[in-house]
Amino acid sequence: MLYILIIGVNLIVGGVIAVHLRIRKEGSFLASAEKRVFNRDILGRCNSSTHSISLLRTKIFDCNLMYATHFRSTAASPPKGIRYMSTRVPHKCSINPWFITGFFDAESSFIIGLSKDSKRTNGWIVALEFAISLHEREQVLLYDIRSFLGVGTLKKKGGNNLIKYQVRSISELAIVIAHLEKYPLITQKWADYQLFKQAFEIVNRKEHLSFSGLEKILSLRASINRGLSDKLKEAFPNITPILRPLVKLPSKFDPYWLAGFVCGEGCFFINFCKASTKLGFSAHLVFQITQHSRDVELMENLVSFFNCGRCVIRPNKNHCDFLVTTFSDVNDKIIPFFKKYKILGVKERDFSDFCKASDIIKAKGHLTLKGLNKISALKEGMNRKRLIYMTT
Structure with a gap:
């Protein structure tokens, strides 16, 4: 009989969310597999004759959806119960600067805010902001980014499990801009940055x-971003939008930029499909990066960069995906790359489990019931299902 380990949150002990373990007996992997795993319509279906993964016409798994979880900080002095944190940081974190830019390309926002103020000569306040909002499970990564730049605040956002890193003052925004001038953005976000920088210069000269x-x-x-609000x-009915700068992709990517970008926009996951094997099912590894379709050229360039994979535009044409589904490409190209140029944050744990699954498949363990159950256990703890602990 097969025993499946069920992990759940039980109670809080000493300020830490404790975990209870429960063992559930199952007849076999195959008896419950189709119900537990294979009927989940998340990425694709497997062609039983070729064992290849084909995209669903209507859905592609979005690995960047946020989910409720908890995290125990591993930093030397992690933030606890974050509300606001001090602006200046005495010591910089030793993250490669291109990783920082890659992560900014994936997750950051440049905001030009305006609000009415009758006390101002022109009746309006202009507020500039550089921001990153993530699930609270990534608070340590945001803490490290703040430490790297030496500026900004971390703010807990209401009851939606989000933490926001923000930089607002002109003197501190100047530090963010100095970094991005030296290590420039690559995606279409570069155009937003150029417009934001012009606004920064106007405010810095008090012309606003x-x-x-x-x-x-x-x-x-x-x-x-989304332009003017209603x-x-x-x-201001007569405002004419300024022409957006054209983004020219570089001839090659810095590998650390790509690691940072994947930290925000990439996903490592395991897909199970029906197959003509003895067990009737097969395990496949999938590496995916998702972007808005305006960055389709970037996604196509990733195919050349890795010399594998394909770029797929979704049916709604608003998003596109870089996908690597062939095991030899995943094992020989994707995994070695990210072992050398490491991902940070919670996603690093998903990559670690992804590598463990690859080792099982490489050793042909996925052809056995025991091996499939090991891979299934890894899958059940990855991405949105990962349980992570956080001090309270």
Whole structure:
């Protein structure tokens, strides 16, 4: 008989969320596999004759969906019960600067905020902000980024399990800009950054305090992110959006940039499919990076960079995916790359389990019931199902 380990949160002991373990008896992997694993419509189906994975026409698994979990910090002095944290950090974290930029390409936002203020000459306040919002499980990674830059604050956002890293003051935004001038963004976010930098320069020169300066800010805001809000359009109906800069992709990627980018936008996961093997099922490894379709050229360049995989535009044409599904490519190209250029944060643990599954498949263990159960156990603890602990 097969025994499956069930992990759950039980109680809080000494400020730490404790875990209870429960053993559930099952008849066999095959008896419950189709119910437990294989009917989940998350990525693709397997062609039983070729054992290859083909994308569903309607859905592709989105590995970046947030989920509730908990995290125990491994940093030397992690933030506990974050509300706000001090702005200046005395020591920098030793992360490769290109990793930082890659992560910014994946997760950061450049915000030009405007709000009414009758006390101002032109009646408006301009507030610039650089921000990253992540699930609280990634608080240590945000803490390390803040430590690396030496500026910014961390803020717990309400009851939605999010933590926000933000930089708002002009003097501190200058440090973020200095970093991005030396290690520039690569994705279409570079255009947002260029517009944001122009707004920064206007504010730094105090020109935003005049009506003409405010109109320049509004023209920039109209071309960044989602553009002007309905209220701003109503208040300023004659604003013309400034032309967005054209993004030119570099001829090659810095590998640390790619590690940082994958830390935010990539996913390592295991897919089970029906197969013509003795057991009737087969395990497959999938590496995926998802982006808005405006960055499809970047996704296509990744195919050349890794010399494997394919770029797939989703049916709604709003997003595209770089996918590697062939085991030899995953094992010989993807895994060695990320072992050399390491991913940080919680996703590093998913990559570690991904590598363990690869070792089982490489040793032909997936052809046995025992091996399939080991891979299934790894899958059940990865990505959205990973239980992580956090001090309270």
